[in-house]
Amino acid sequence: xxxxxxxxxxxxxxxxxxxxxxxxxxxxxxxxxxxxxxxxxxxxxxxxxxxxxxxxxxxxxxxxxxxxxxxxxxxxxxxxxxxxxxxxxxxxxxxxxxxxxxxxxxxxxxxxxxxxxxxxxxxxxxxxxxxxxxxxxxxxxxxxxxxxxxxxxxxxxxxxxxxxxxxxxxxxxxxxxxxxxxxxxxxxxxxxxxxxxxxxxxxxxxxxxxxxxxxxxxxx
Amino acid sequence: xxxxxxxxxxxxxxxxxxxxxxxxxxxxxxxxxxxxxxxxxxxxxxxxxxxxxxxxxxxxxxxxxxxxxxxxxxxxxxxxxxxxxxxxxxxxxxxxxxxxxxxxxxxxxxxxxxxxxxxxxxxxxxxxxxxxxxxxxxxxxxxxxxxxxxxxxxxxxxxxxxxxxxxxxxxxxxxxxxxxxxxxxxxxxxxxxxxxxxxxxxxxxxxxxxxxxxxxxxxxxxxxxxxxxxxxxxxxxxxxxxxxxxxxxxxxxxxxxxxxxxxxxxxxxxxxxxxxxxxxxxxxxxxxxxxxxxxxxxxxxxxxxxxxxxxxxx
Numbered sequence: 213x214x215x216x217x218x219x220x221x222x223x224x225x226x227x228x229x230x231x232x233x234x235x236x237x238x239x240x241x242x243x244x245x246x247x248x249x250x251x252x253x254x255x256x257x258x259x260x261x262x263x264x265x266x267x268x269x270x271x272x273x274x275x276x277x278x279x280x281x282x283x284x285x286x287x288x289x290x291x292x293x294x295x296x297x298x299x300x301x302x303x304x305x306x307x308x309x310x311x312x313x314x315x316x317x318x319x320x321x322x323x324x325x326x327x328x329x330x331x332x333x334x335x336x337x338x339x340x341x342x343x344x345x346x347x348x349x350x351x352x353x354x355x356x357x358x359x360x361x362x363x364x365x366x367x368x369x370x371x372x373x374x375x376x377x378x379x380x381x382x383x384x385x386x387x388x389x390x391x392x393x394x395x396x397x398x399x400x401x402x403x404x405x406x407x408x409x410x411x412x413x414x415x416x417x418x419x420x421x422x423x424x425x426x427x428x429x430x431x432x
Numbered sequence: 433x434x435x436x437x438x439x440x441x442x443x444x445x446x447x448x449x450x451x452x453x454x455x456x457x458x459x460x461x462x463x464x465x466x467x468x469x470x471x472x473x474x475x476x477x478x479x480x481x482x483x484x485x486x487x488x489x490x491x492x493x494x495x496x497x498x499x500x501x502x503x504x505x506x507x508x509x510x511x512x513x514x515x516x517x518x519x520x521x522x523x524x525x526x527x528x529x530x531x532x533x534x535x536x537x538x539x540x541x542x543x544x545x546x547x548x549x550x551x552x553x554x555x556x557x558x559x560x561x562x563x564x565x566x567x568x569x570x571x572x573x574x575x576x577x578x579x580x581x582x583x584x585x586x587x588x589x590x591x592x593x594x595x596x597x598x599x600x601x602x603x604x605x606x607x608x609x610x611x612x613x614x615x616x617x618x619x620x621x622x623x624x625x626x627x628x629x630x631x632x633x634x635x636x637x638x639x640x641x642x643x644x645x646x647x648x649x650x651x652x653x654x655x656x657x658x659x660x661x662x663x664x665x666x667x668x669x670x671x672x673x674x675x676x677x678x679x680x681x682x683x684x685x686x687x688x689x690x691x692x693x694x695x696x697x698x699x700x701x702x703x704x705x706x707x708x709x710x711x712x713x714x715x716x717x718x719x720x721x722x723x724x725x726x727x728x729x730x731x732x733x734x735x736x737x738x739x740x741x742x743x744x745x746x
Contacts, residue, residue, distance in 0.1 A: 224729070227729065287518075290522065291521060291522070294522060294525045294529075295525050295529065298525075298531040299517065299526045299531045300531075377516065378489075378517070378518035379518060379522060380515070380516065380517050386516060389489070393491070393516070394725065395646040395726070396729050
């Protein structure tokens with residue numbers, strides 16, 4: 213598609229200069245959508261994962277539902293949601309949040325499951341109630357797996373946010389979309405490059421968070 | 433362990449606060465303030481209501497939506513825009529729901545979407561469209577002369593070589609030519625089915641590309657196809673030396689640009705204001721606007737602003 217536009221440079225810097233506000237707004241919207249998606253996703257996934265850990269029979273059912281939701285195309289979800297939630301941020305967030313659940317719940321459960329049996333028995337022996345055991349021992353020890361899940365989810369969400377350009381949201385996706393619609397390389401390249409940079413920075417940042425949260429794992 | 437736990441919880445909370453902290457932004461991507469000190473047709477209208485102008489995902493929609501929005505704003509309305517939206521399937525529910533108040537549409541295409549049958553007769557098509565939209569409390573205003581409908585284009589070189597002016601001239605040559613259109617074209621009565629039925633055109637090969645998009649235009653220019661579906665108001669027609677063949681047997685129904693407005697907001701000067709814009713909007717004018725956005729890569733809002741000024745609206 214781009215082959216014929218020989219005269220069109222990959223980036224027209226004059227366009228970038230004239231549109232710094234638009235690019236900044238898109239970047240901000242992208243961060244907002246990603247942040248909200250992960251925050252809401254964790255608020256749902258954390259208790260759900262704990263519940264799945266406690267009541268084992270729940271786990272396959274939750275994974276099954278999350279797995280099916282993961283396969284629903286976002287466009288179909290948008291079409292389904294539009295009559296109810298309209299062209300709002302909510303319509304953009306619902307599919308994005310649903311897509312995070314599969315990985316987040318799985319990692320919360322994996323994290324809790326990774327707690328060594330002797331640690332759990334020791335906590336029990338110290339007389340900690342199940343709730344305190346969860347808060348003081350199990351969740352902190354599950355942090356590496358949970359943050360690993362958040363890292364994967366963050367990177368995929370940063371990519372997925374772009375699709376919400378279809379309903380007038382989309383952050384950097386609106387730049388990519390504009391570039392595709394007009395066969396115009398500059399917004400396409402700028403939108404794509406910023407998305408990749410954002411995903412990389414988020415991944416590195418979360419790797420740092422993971423380090424801070426698990427001081428016992430350092431220096432290994 | 434004790435320190436670790438509180439550290440872990442604190443850092444978790446911090447992470448989420450950082451993520452949420454970015455959420456204060458408002459989405460004030462409305463129309464940038466147009467200069468309203470200069471007098472023009474738009475400033476002659478008056479209104480203060482809040483209106484949302486929508487548009488789907490191609491430049492012409494964005495340009496015409498900007499024309500409406502900027503003129504309304506110059507008249508004093510508080511205007512928000514929701515542009516580059518997905519297809520009609522996204523926009524029509526939004527319009528019925530009131531997320532959008534005003535939308536540039538096309539009389540024929542919209543009537544087809546609503547399961548009606550547009551014809552080459554504009555008043556008939558218009559009255560059918562009005563009847564279909566009335567139950568949804570949507571009003572059809574006066575259409576512009578500008579039409580954006582399926583056109584079938586060849587390069588000027590092909591036209592000269594085969595002496596083509598109108599679609600019926602293609603009949604003896606079609607068996608040697610490759611046709612390109614949208615992926616849905618072979619199933620659409622106004623596209624390949626219509627060309628076969630009305631013009632008896634049987635092409636050597638049919639390529640499923642895009643509906644008058646970059647793939648079709650590039651393929652036409654490069655010679656991968658010789659006949660391509662191109663929309664009549666496309667800026668590429670003048671920019672790339674294409675010739676849209678005349679629809680001499682009237683296959684294509686009318687498809688004039690027309691504002692659709694929610695009945696609830698159709699008060700005061702909204703109708704005369706939008707009609708005054710439509711009156712000045714021609715197919716040639718629209719192709720030129722499209723060329724500036726699609727080919728010259730100017731911003732739709734700037735192009736709309738220039739047009740409004742040049743035509744005495746602002």
